[in-house]
Amino acid sequence: MNKTDKILIIGAGLCGSLLALRLAQRGYKVELYESRPDLRKVDISSGRSINLALSDRGFKALRLCGVEEKAREICIPMFGRLMHDKAGNTFASNYSGRENEYINSISRGDLNALLLNEAEKHKNVNIYFNKKCKNVDLENNVAYFKDYKTKEEFSIKATVIFGADGAGSSLRKSYYLEKKFLFSYAQNYLNHGYKELEIPADKTGKHQISNQHLHIWPRGDFMLIALPNLDGSFTVTLFLSYNEGEFNFENLTTEEKITQFFKQEFPDALALIPDIKEEFLNNPTGALGTVKCSPWSYQNKTVLLGDAAHAIVPFYGQGMNASFEDVTVFDEILNQLENSLEVYSWKSVFKAYEKARKKDTDAIADLAIDNFYEMRDHVANPIFKEKRKIEMDLEKTFPTQYFSKYSLVTFNENIGYNTAMKKGRAQDKALLNLIADNEVHTHLNMTKNELKVILEKVKTETDNILKEDKIAGL
Amino acid sequence: MNKTDKILIIGAGLCGSLLALRLAQRGYKVELYESRPDLRKVDISSGRSINLALSDRGFKALRLCGVEEKAREICIPMFGRLMHDKAGNTFASNYSGRENEYINSISRGDLNALLLNEAEKHKNVNIYFNKKCKNVDLENNVAYFKDYKTKEEFSIKATVIFGADGAGSSLRKSYYLEKKFLFSYAQNYLNHGYKELEIPADKTGKHQISNQHLHIWPRGDFMLIALPNLDGSFTVTLFLSYNEGEFNFENLTTEEKITQFFKQEFPDALALIPDIKEEFLNNPTGALGTVKCSPWSYQNKTVLLGDAAHAIVPFYGQGMNASFEDVTVFDEILNQLENSLEVYSWKSVFKAYEKARKKDTDAIADLAIDNFYEMRDHVANPIFKEKRKIEMDLEKTFPTQYFSKYSLVTFNENIGYNTAMKKGRAQDKALLNLIADNEVHTHLNMTKNELKVILEKVKTETDNILKEDKIAGL
Numbered sequence: 001m002n003k004t005d006k007i008l009i010i011g012a013g014l015c016g017s018l019l020a021l022r023l024a025q026r027g028y029k030v031e032l033y034e035s036r037p038d039l040r041k042v043d044i045s046s047g048r049s050i051n052l053a054l055s056d057r058g059f060k061a062l063r064l065c066g067v068e069e070k071a072r073e074i075c076i077p078m079f080g081r082l083m084h085d086k087a088g089n090t091f092a093s094n095y096s097g098r099e100n101e102y103i104n105s106i107s108r109g110d111l112n113a114l115l116l117n118e119a120e121k122h123k124n125v126n127i128y129f130n131k132k133c134k135n136v137d138l139e140n141n142v143a144y145f146k147d148y149k150t151k152e153e154f155s156i157k158a159t160v161i162f163g164a165d166g167a168g169s170s171l172r173k174s175y176y177l178e179k180k181f182l183f184s185y186a187q188n189y190l191n192h193g194y195k196e197l198e199i200p201a202d203k204t205g206k207h208q209i210s211n212q213h214l215h216i217w218p219r220g221d222f223m224l225i226a227l228p229n230l231d232g233s234f235t236v237t238l239f240l241s242y243n244e245g246e247f248n249f250e251n252l253t254t255e256e257k258i259t260q261f262f263k264q265e266f267p268d269a270l271a272l273i274p275d276i277k278e279e280f281l282n283n284p285t286g287a288l289g290t291v292k293c294s295p296w297s298y299q300n301k302t303v304l305l306g307d308a309a310h311a312i313v314p315f316y317g318q319g320m321n322a323s324f325e326d327v328t329v330f331d332e333i334l335n336q337l338e339n340s341l342e343v344y345s346w347k348s349v350f351k352a353y354e355k356a357r358k359k360d361t362d363a364i365a366d367l368a369i370d371n372f373y374e375m376r377d378h379v380a381n382p383i384f385k386e387k388r389k390i391e392m393d394l395e396k397t398f399p400t401q402y403f404s405k406y407s408l409v410t411f412n413e414n415i416g417y418n419t420a421m422k423k424g425r426a427q428d429k430a431l432l433n434l435i436a437d438n439e440v441h442t443h444l445n446m447t448k449n450e451l452k453v454i455l456e457k458v459k460t461e462t463d464n465i466l467k468e469d470k471i472a473g474l
Numbered sequence: 475m476n477k478t479d480k481i482l483i484i485g486a487g488l489c490g491s492l493l494a495l496r497l498a499q500r501g502y503k504v505e506l507y508e509s510r511p512d513l514r515k516v517d518i519s520s521g522r523s524i525n526l527a528l529s530d531r532g533f534k535a536l537r538l539c540g541v542e543e544k545a546r547e548i549c550i551p552m553f554g555r556l557m558h559d560k561a562g563n564t565f566a567s568n569y570s571g572r573e574n575e576y577i578n579s580i581s582r583g584d585l586n587a588l589l590l591n592e593a594e595k596h597k598n599v600n601i602y603f604n605k606k607c608k609n610v611d612l613e614n615n616v617a618y619f620k621d622y623k624t625k626e627e628f629s630i631k632a633t634v635i636f637g638a639d640g641a642g643s644s645l646r647k648s649y650y651l652e653k654k655f656l657f658s659y660a661q662n663y664l665n666h667g668y669k670e671l672e673i674p675a676d677k678t679g680k681h682q683i684s685n686q687h688l689h690i691w692p693r694g695d696f697m698l699i700a701l702p703n704l705d706g707s708f709t710v711t712l713f714l715s716y717n718e719g720e721f722n723f724e725n726l727t728t729e730e731k732i733t734q735f736f737k738q739e740f741p742d743a744l745a746l747i748p749d750i751k752e753e754f755l756n757n758p759t760g761a762l763g764t765v766k767c768s769p770w771s772y773q774n775k776t777v778l779l780g781d782a783a784h785a786i787v788p789f790y791g792q793g794m795n796a797s798f799e800d801v802t803v804f805d806e807i808l809n810q811l812e813n814s815l816e817v818y819s820w821k822s823v824f825k826a827y828e829k830a831r832k833k834d835t836d837a838i839a840d841l842a843i844d845n846f847y848e849m850r851d852h853v854a855n856p857i858f859k860e861k862r863k864i865e866m867d868l869e870k871t872f873p874t875q876y877f878s879k880y881s882l883v884t885f886n887e888n889i890g891y892n893t894a895m896k897k898g899r900a901q902d903k904a905l906l907n908l909i910a911d912n913e914v915h916t917h918l919n920m921t922k923n924e925l926k927v928i929l930e931k932v933k934t935e936t937d938n939i940l941k942e943d944k945i946a947g948l
Contacts, residue, residue: 182761186660287656429946436945471910472903473847
């Protein structure tokens with residue numbers, strides 16, 4: 001492998017454009033093909049994932065590529081969840097007891113435009129829009145495209161092809177259909193879909209509810225969430241079953257029923273969504289799926305990155321962060337091999353990358369499913385509320401000693417997702433059982449000594465859980 | 475739905491022929507189509523899964539269809555594992571401490587022939603061979619076939635279509651490709667493949683090693699097993715990585731290397747396999763995959779059963795038993811709905827069937843993967859040996875009170891796989907940790923009182939583990 005290799009990246013979304021930028025910075029020649037129009041010129045949002053949560057793993061990758069500060073300029077910090085009950089009461093729960101640990105609402109379009117602009121500054125990057133990859137001839141390393149504007153079909157042969165073409169990846173589909181190797185592949189859908197709605201800005205362009213929180217209306221079997229946008233609006237997302245329960249996407253087909261549902265379940269949100277009926281009936285219902293697969297690469301020819309390799313449900317706010325972290329890890333592997341004395345090839349890069357990365361993307365996929373249940377249900381459950389309160393106190397009082405699962409996953413970019421998951425799950429189990437067994441108690445003004453006792457109990461019990469699992473071979 | 479409905483079953487393997495038999499017994503008109511030739515007339519074995527383990531869940535289904543006794547006549551009981559070390563020493567480990575709990579080696583072909591013969595006795599069953607289903611038009615309920623002999627292509631429209639066409643199911647592929655609904659689908663391969671070899675009978679037609687055991691040569695990263703056949707031979711299966719470790723399927727390509735591998739790792743087995751080189755080089759290397767999917771059915775038209783819905787790896791000896799149990803559960807659902815006062819349809823049968831069954835087939839898939847690691851590795855591990863010894867003692871001494879995970883899964887056909895898995899895993903974890911913490915001890919002649927103390931400790935610890943998992947939401 002060398003710098004004159006022709007690199008084709010399929011997909012100029014968030015992952016593909018960051019990857020193009022990084023490979024260009026490393027001196028590679030990059031051709032970047034995108035099926036949609038240039039989002040800097042055409043509005044292509046259509047009621048789907050308008051804003052996203054950006055946090056420390058994402059920033060680490062952006063920092064690597066020199067664009068962290070520019071991204072921070074278009075971020076809205078969210079310091080915690082704000083839960084809304086049916087009576088309109090709210091209850092805040094911070095994401096961390098440490099200051100400076102928060103997540104950020106960011107516009108998918110604005111961030112993608114930023115990355116495209118940065119990539120385009122490099123002479124060794126060419127970007128093409130409206131060119132849809134149909135399939136890839138794996139053996140000959142040729143990608144087949146169709147131009148959406150001219151309807152012309154054409155093919156491109158490259159030294160290596162990166163599939164950064166998202167959850168519906170055409171490269172991944174070719175892996176599945178060509179059967180050139182044993183391809184482990186899973187697509188798993190939740191029985192819930194999602195629909196995006198909008199809380200507009202007030203008349204002065206301001207946010208109508210707190211813009212420092214991610215708002216949640218947890219209702220057990222379904223929930224509503226809202227993230228702030230820079231223009232004063234909120235993007236609201238309803239997560240609801242397709243066909244189960246009293247209200248579901250299949251039976252919410254009339255204006256009357258939609259209004260009845262929101263009046264009954266989300267009256268305070270309903271008051272803020274003027275176009276509810278129109279938006280509900282016109283905006284698409286999106287599916288919530290997890291994709292896992294292996295191997296990600298074929299010989300020294302092709303490799304999958306981002307959602308194409310590991311699409312996840314959105315409930316940990318980590319989808320984009322995980323895809324950006326792919327670029328960080330891929331870059332680290334290139335550094336390692338460049339600095340080693342051994343001869344290396346694209347094949348060895350791809351293998352080393354998957355070996356380093358796969359366990360972590362599997363973990364964040366599972367964590368995101370966990371959080372689906374936690375957000376819908378547990379955040380309104382007394383024992384989980386008690387746990388969060390203790391965790392906030394521990395993080396505030398012992399900021400270098402205690403890290404909740406959420407903190408490990410979201411704010412500790414130098415710990416892999418898999419390690420964060422194992423440690424975090426054991427810690428959650430320890431704390432929940434200590435609370436259930438009345439072995440820890442909280443009151444309004446916990447002293448440092450009281451918290452120290454809890455911290456030690458949690459540590460001991462967590463270690464014990466991890467030890468017992470290990471002995472059982474888990 | 476009524477008895478004049480035209481029922482098409484794709485696949486006349488073990489599951490399809492038992493299903494045909496049962497539906498015929500219930501009075502339905504059944505057309506059964508099979509891609510391979512009639513195995514009663516042509517030898518179609520080709521070094522793949524010649525014999526299988528039949529146990530209580532399988533017998534329950536065979537009993538339902540009135541063919542249990544005929545099947546028992548062609549069974550060879552295996553009372554335990556017989557482990558072989560490199561020096562040729564053997565170590566026996568029974569499957570149960572209770573008498574009358576054992577598994578059986580049975581020829582796939584003989585059992586399949588028995589089921590075809592029984593099905594054919596019913597006038598309302600027609601069986602067709604050499605007819606390969608290519609795909610199914612889901613909306614119109616039409617299956618497309620090709621006749622392997624005449625090369626003719628034809629289609630069949632039926633009221634309902636059952637896909638019992640195995641791990642490579644064409645009906646399931648149509649679910650995936652037609653995208654008529656959100657189809658959750660996973661195919662996961664182990665990095666190990668398998669190859670079948672043979673230990674022939676001795677000159678008098680007798681078995682050369684114990685025919686009362688399932689033989690295992692556990693070697694950590696790979697293993698050999700052997701199951702007895704009625705003709706005095708053993709079918710031997712090597713499970714080995716495709717490309718990892720010193721020896722693997724990719725590098726075992728010469729007679730020298732094959733012999734070197736067996737001499738080093740399995741000298742006692744090598745002495746019994748005269749045609750090792752020829753068989754190794756000519757027999758196919760099979761893949762080991764798990765398939766999970768959902769939904770299994772489409773409207774009131776099609777449904778998947780057996781391996782087509784849930785293929786599993788062979789390490790729990792439950793693949794055929796799980797497929798037969800599908801027929802038991804499907805039959806129970808038909809009984810329930812026939813006896814209810816409500817109007818019901820094939821759609822409601824299919825939905826109720828999947829709801830009752832899916833958690834159990836998911837569980838046996840996971841249990842089979844667990845056992846891959848246990849058989850390769852743990853059976854030769856001191857702490858696991860100690861656990862098995864205690865379990866045998868407990869089952870022998872308290873036959874109505876203690877059931878190991880293996881017993882729950884294999885010999886307790888009225889407990890679902892999912893319940894068996896949860897209880898069994900917690901019990902294993904309890905016992906392994908009690909041993910590791912020196913809280914239980916064994917010696918050669920345990921008294922009943924000593925065992926009673928262990929039994930109570932295991933029960934308490936198991937309940938505790940289940941309680942703690944529940945509090946943690948696991």
